[in-house]
Amino acid sequence: MIQVHNLTKRYSLERTVLNIPFLEIPKGQSFGLVGNNGAGKTTFFSLLLDLIQPSSGQINSGLIQVDKSEAWKPFTAAFLDESFLIGYLTAEEYFYFIGDLRGQNKADVDAVLKKHEEFFNGEILNSKKYLRDLSKGNMKKVGIIATLIGNPEVIVLDEPFANLDPTTVNRLKIIIKELADDPNVTILVSSHDLVHTVEVCNRIVALHLGEVVKDIQTSPETLKELEAFFAV
Amino acid sequence: MFKHFITLEWKAFFRSASFASNLVLKIIMALAALYFIAIFSALGFFGFKILEEQGLEPLATVNKYLIYYLVGDLVIRYFFQKMPVTNIKPLLSLPITRKVIVHFSLGKTAISFFNVMHAFFFVPFTIALFTHGYGYHAVLWSLAMMAMIFANNFINVLINNKNIVFYPLLALVVIFASTQYYHVFDITNYTQPFFQAMYATNYMFLIPIVLVAVTYYFSFDYFKKNLSLDTGLAKKSEEAKTENFTWLNQFGTLGTFLKNDIKLIKRNKRSRTTVIMSFLFLFYGFLFFNNPHQPAVMGIFAGIFVSGGFLFTFGQFVPSWDSAYYQLMMSQNIQYRQYLSSKWWLVVIATIISTILASFYLYFGIHTYMLIVVGAIYNIGVNSHLVLFGGAFVKTPIDLAMANRAFGDKQAFNVKTMLLVLPKLLLPVLLFGLGSSIMNQNLGLVFVALAGVLGFAFRNMVFSKIEKIYKSEKYATIAAYKQKN
Secondary structure, three states, X not given: OEEEEEEEEEOOOOOEEEEEEEEEEOOOOEEEEEEOOOOOHHHHHHHHOOOOOOOEEEEEEOOEEOOOOOOOHHHEEEEOOHHHOOOOOEHHHHHHHHHHHOOOOHHHHHHHHHHOHHHHOOXXXXXXXXXXXXXXXXXXXXXXXXXXXXXOOEEEEEOOOOOOOHHHHHHHHHHHHHHHHOOOOEXXXXXXXXXXXXXXXXXXXXXXXXXXXXXXXXXXXXXXXXXXXXXX | OHHHHHHHHHHHHHOOHHHHHXXXXXXXXXXXXXXXXXXXXXXXXXXXXXXXXXXXXXXXXXXXXXXXXXXXXXXXXXXXXXXXOOOHHHHHOOOOOHHHHHHHHHHHHHOOHHHHHHHHHHHHHHHHHHHOOOOOHHHHHHHHHHHHHHHHHHHHHHHOOOHHHHHHHHHHHHHHHHHHHOOOOOOHHHHHHHHHHHHHOOOOOHHHHHHHHHHHHHHHHHHHHOOOOOOOOOEOOOOOOOOOOHHHHHHHHHHHHHHHHHHHHHHOHHHHHHHHHHHHHHHHHHHOOOOOOOOXXXXXXHHHHHHHHHHHHHHOOOOHHHHHHHHHHHHOOOXXXXXXXXXXXXXXXXXXXXXXXXXXXXXXXXHHHHHHHHHHHHHHHHHHHHHHHHHOOOOOOOOOOHHHEOOOOOOOOOHHHHHOOHHHHHHHHHHHHHHHHHOOHHHHHHHHHHHHHHHHHOHHHHHHHHHHHHHHHHHHHHHHHHOOO
């Protein structure tokens, strides 16, 4: 589904923030990206979404080179941070807006919302609040659910577990696992939290200073291996 | 301590995204500032002479209209002057006393261009008074005037964001001005002796100085009291209501964007102010139509402004209105063409509404209204494209939510983007002038309207061009929008 060739991102000659010679993420995989701050996780996702320009190399998503054509947009959904939310809309309006852009009618969107009603914990729908007035955790919930609208084939979530309460983290894990089981959905998740990532992803890639240092299929030993790697 | 603040300010200024990318605009702004300084100084130096030649007592005349000068200053400040925000939040938890933070924030407003500018009028005028034998009392008067200006400065701090205070005040002044104009009641009969007393007596000049102290004290007090995260620095949240505007669904994707734009305008103070400004543009024509002091060619200038208020104030910030969530827009299933054309329609609809609202100009005759209609045609055909074109290069993020905070940065109206408007007005004036000099004003109107129709015919080509710019500027724009103020 996603191929990376000779991808680099550098802001100056000395400072290369990302350097991935080759990486392939097959369709249907649940792909976990772990690493410390500055490892290049968000940079990689931003490149994948063509929000920043690669210094060299390319990313193909569904055989489309992302910085050449926009044809990857219809099957891709992402939530990187709050700048993916429209602050002056209510949660419902935001979901319908995203639905409209993805060619979904109101009933389709309502079905998605109904399914994840529990995830919202009664604090978001009909809350009489604009998104800008929601707490960070609730904003995140809105952003995550919005990526599920319109059955995207590629879902990109940056740090989805951060800022969420323990119950919601568990609910989110269930949602991601369900998506991971769907052979049509390729899901990419980044996190600082090794435990969560190992639990929901069937492949883990660790980045360190912009380079891939680990690339493992999840097994019972994975967590130990990763913890050993990040140990101080 | 203040040294630290000053370095902070210095860095904030020179490290902002807009500074680096808009050096040319900075230069234009500096030129505009120099222009104002020159105008004010000239008024100060030659005002005395001019008033004298008109057979008026200069000082008394200035004092007579001073009340309007001061209120006008307050109005301008209300819309333009930025409020003191020294990134207060991160300072709160540092070992700095609240007093110091507030003193600095208020002190910063005192050295604003809005205060200094007036000295360029009052100082030369005082020198003129001095040389004409008005004595040392002229200095007292001058001191009092500058004190008034500073009092205005702090009054503005106090009433900032309080529309409930500001608009009634504005209404009151408009009423006084019109009653004076129609000789019903002349407020200046009461205010003039007061201002005159600043000169005539040895002690009256103390009143404005005390006023500065009092307003400073109150602003200080207000600031200090509200300097906590859940009061003055808190975001005020209003109760939200979901609106679906289903009637717009029939327009497909265009409708989706229009819905969003309507909500954007309705729910953010920043954009609401823009709409109010564009409404005020409707009355711009009164300065030009049937005014023998204005050359006839300026009629079309007014026509363009009357119908194009929204186009200029809103249009030139496309796509900055969406800056807060630009990353979303860029990764969603959105074609630039659709996005652009929805903004274009918004601007066009607003232009048509303005033109209909402006039908009261029919009072001046059909020719005057034709100026507006032709102006609208030109706006729709040419200027709508030009503003979108210009907007593609404007990379100033707009913080829609900012204006909701008590100490929010009031960016409601940006002087430097106003300057971009000028080229959009010169061409129609030239065309109109050309037509008028060849035959008559009607030919001028035909020329301008033709230009508008011609521009409309090239719409697709222009859109493709803008689309290309959007694409090539995409990464730079995203990067600039990420940097919030």
